[in-house]
Amino acid sequence: MAIAGKVRRHMKEASWIRRMFEAGIALKQQYGPEKVFDLSLGNPILEPPARFQEEMERLARSPKLGMHRYMPNAGYPETREAVAAYIKRETGLPFTLNEVVMTCGAGGGLNVVLKAILDPGDEVVVFAPYFPEYPFYIDNHGGTTVTVSTDRAFLPDLAALERCLSPRTRAVIINSPNNPSGVVYPSGHLKELGGLLERKMAQSGRTIYLVSDEPYARLIYDGLKYPYPYPHYRHTIAATSYSKDLSLAGERIGYIAVNPECPGKKELLDALVFCNRVLGFVNAPALMQHLVARLADVTVDVGWYQERRDRLYGALTEEGYQVIRPQGAFYLFPRSPLEDDVAFVQELQRNLVLAVPGQGFGTPGYLRLCYSVEDWVLDGAIDGLRKVARGMAHGSG
Ligand SMILES: Cc1ncc(COP(=O)(O)O)c(C=O)c1O
Numbered sequence: 054m055a056i057a058g059k060v061r062r063h064m065k066e067a068s069w070i071r072r073m074f075e076a077g078i079a080l081k082q083q084y085g086p087e088k089v090f091d092l093s094l095g096n097p098i099l100e101p102p103a104r105f106q107e108e109m110e111r112l113a114r115s116p117k118l119g120m121h122r123y124m125p126n127a128g129y130p131e132t133r134e135a136v137a138a139y140i141k142r143e144t145g146l147p148f149t150l151n152e153v154v155m156t157c158g159a160g161g162g163l164n165v166v167l168k169a170i171l172d173p174g175d176e177v178v179v180f181a182p183y184f185p186e187y188p189f190y191i192d193n194h195g196g197t198t199v200t201v202s203t204d205r206a207f208l209p210d211l212a213a214l215e216r217c218l219s220p221r222t223r224a225v226i227i228n229s230p231n232n233p234s235g236v237v238y239p240s241g242h243l244k245e246l247g248g249l250l251e252r253k254m255a256q257s258g259r260t261i262y263l264v265s266d267e268p269y270a271r272l273i274y275d276g277l278k279y280p281y282p283y284p285h286y287r288h289t290i291a292a293t294s295y296s297k298d299l300s301l302a303g304e305r306i307g308y309i310a311v312n313p314e315c316p317g318k319k320e321l322l323d324a325l326v327f328c329n330r331v332l333g334f335v336n337a338p339a340l341m342q343h344l345v346a347r348l349a350d351v352t353v354d355v356g357w358y359q360e361r362r363d364r365l366y367g368a369l370t371e372e373g374y375q376v377i378r379p380q381g382a383f384y385l386f387p388r389s390p391l392e393d394d395v396a397f398v399q400e401l402q403r404n405l406v407l408a409v410p411g412q413g414f415g416t417p418g419y420l421r422l423c424y425s426v427e428d429w430v431l432d433g434a435i436d437g438l439r440k441v442a443r444g445m446a447h448g449s450g
Contacts, residue, residue, distance in 0.1 A: 063189055069413055070185070073398070077407045084405060090433035092422040093407040095232065095384070097300045099353045099425075105299060108344050121339055126330040127322075128155025128308070128337050132346040136308050139349040144281050147313050154325045155337035157305040159268040162292035163190050164332060166264055166309060167224070169324040171196040175223040177264075180209045182386065182414035182421075184232050184266065196223070200415055207234040207377060207386070208242050211249055218253050224262040225250065227282065230269040233414050233421035234386040235362070235379020237273060240280040247285030254288075260317075265291040268307070269382040271298035271352050274359040277380055283312045290315070295345055297383075298352040306341035358383050361424040361431060368435045372442040383425040386411065389418055390445055397441075406437035 073093060081089045112120075127133060133150035141148040156162035167177070173195040179187045180203050188198040201217050202210045209227065227246070229238035250261050263286045270279045270293060283289045294307025309325055311318050329336065362379060369376050369387055376387035391397040394410040394417055401408050401420075411419030424431060 059192075063192070067185065067189075069395075069410070073407070073409060076402055080402065080405060080407070087429075088433075089405050089407065090426075090430050090437055091407040092424065092426060092430070092434050093409050095423050095425065097297045097302055097353070097383070097425055098427070099300045099357060101300045102348075102351050102353055104348060104351045105301075105344065108347050112340070112343055117343070120343060124336050124339060124342075125326075126336050127153070127326045129339075129342050129346070132342040133308075135346040135349050136310070140310055143279070144283055146283055148310065149313070151322065152311045152313050152318065154309045154322065154329060155342055156292070156294075156307050156309055156329060157334045157337055158296055158302075158307045159266055159292045159294040160186065160190075161305065161329075161332075161334055161337075162294070162307050162309045163187075163226075163264070163266060164193060165325055165328045165334070166262075166290050166292055167191060167194040167196060168328040168332060169321065170223055170262055172223070174221060176219060176221045177223060178214065178217060178225040179415075180214075180227065182207070182231075182233050182411060182416035182419065183226075184228060185413050185415075187226060197221075203234075207231065207236040208238060209246060211242075211245055214246070215249060215253075218261070220257060220259065222253075222259075222261050224264050226264045226266055228266040229280070230267075230273060230379070230381025232269065232382055233384045233409075233411075233419075234377060235382045235384050236377060237277060237380040238280060238282075240285070243280060243282045244285045247282065250286055250288070260288060263289045265289055267291055267293045268297055272355055272358055272383060273381040274355070274362060275380055279381075283314075287312055287314045287316060290321075295341075295348075299345070299348065300353050301341065304338060304341050306337055306345055308337070358425065361426075364431060365422065365424045365435065369438065372439050373446070374438070374442065383423055385422045385424065386414075386416075386419050387422070389420050390442065392418060394418055394420055400441055401437060404437040404441050406434045406441075 133153040136153045137148040171194045175196050176199045177191045177196045178199045191198045201213050204210050265282045289312040291310045296302035374387040389397040398410045409421040
């Protein structure tokens with residue numbers, strides 16, 4: 054069967070994900086699903102908030118005329134207005150519906166943004182560890198991925214970034230709270246990053262966009278207020294979704310928001326709307342737009358995630374794992390006790406715990422653990438992680 058050579062190569066590059074997935078399925082078949090403790094998937098497992106169900110019922114009982122028809126490609130004006138009002142409240146910046154495009158999740162939004170801004174060969178910077186889909190998304194639109202390291206706290210290494218910016222750089226993608234590290238970028242760091250990009254742009258005269266991928270912005274702990282990048286850089290474009298904070302990952306609903314102070318924003322927004330259309334998304338799902346417009350102030354119980362963060366972080370540090378305490382999202386990214394992270398993940402598998410090796414995120418020597426799981430899964434995984442660490446401490450691992 055003929056498929057594109059590039060797709061075949063990409064599928065091969067991403068094949069470790071499938072291998073891990075298949076190993077998990079095989080273990081579940083062999084031992085029974087209740088004996089396998091799977092921290093490898095990033096699925097928001099909480100049910101959506103009760104208000105979501107109420108709004109669905111209300112809409113089903115009194116449907117709006119024409120509510121399933123085509124609409125403007127940017128989305129319903131009333132939904133975009135509700136989103137803009139929310140971001141305005143959060144940031145104090147003068148967002149209006151004109152800076153908002155509704156999308157098929159953050160993943161759809163990122164593809165729309167990259168299509169709108171990239172010419173062939175343009176470079177896009179990502180910081181390792183990064184969400185593994187970024188290089189594929191960038192390639193979708195003819196761009197080239199440039200990987201830059203992070204520092205010991207998993208914050209973008211700005212000196213390394215400065216060295217990697219080139220006359221072909223068109224965008225820098227950031228992701229806070231981060232998948233896989235859970236780290237939230239503080240305002241001070243965003244300010245320095247914005248300052249660096251402003252200086253580079255002033256020198257070269259070429260626009261560099263800061264693309265902020267923020268689907269976990271509202272899964273944030275310890276009473277922290279999400280530090281938005283907009284105030285620190287005018288050319289900021291955010292892509293986000295309701296996948297995590299309303300647990301609607303399967304419904305594919307999110308949005309792009311462009312900094313109201315972004316120079317040339319009218320042309321940029323026209324391009325985003327056009328790309329939403331010609332990528333075949335056409336518009337974000339209508340039903341979900343009707344619902345999220347009325348749920349701006351609602352989220353799942355963030356405390357539920359924070360409690361799991363505390364439990365897993367506490368257990369890991371107690372066993373001597375080196376790990377940064379995350380302040381958002383639902384992942385931990387500990388150092389692999391073995392230099393070879395794949396070997397360590399395989400050792401965990403032998404103890405019926407599933408994790409993802411750090412090399413899948415461009416950062417070998419680590420592993421990603423997702424704590425969006427039921428209690429029994431977390432408890433079993435903690436036991437397994439403990440057993441493996443103790444086994445290694447006694448030289449038997
Ligand atoms: C960092 C990051 N960006 C984007 C996405 C895509 O999210 P969505 O479901 O909104 O497309 C995910 C999903 O896990 C993610 O972790």
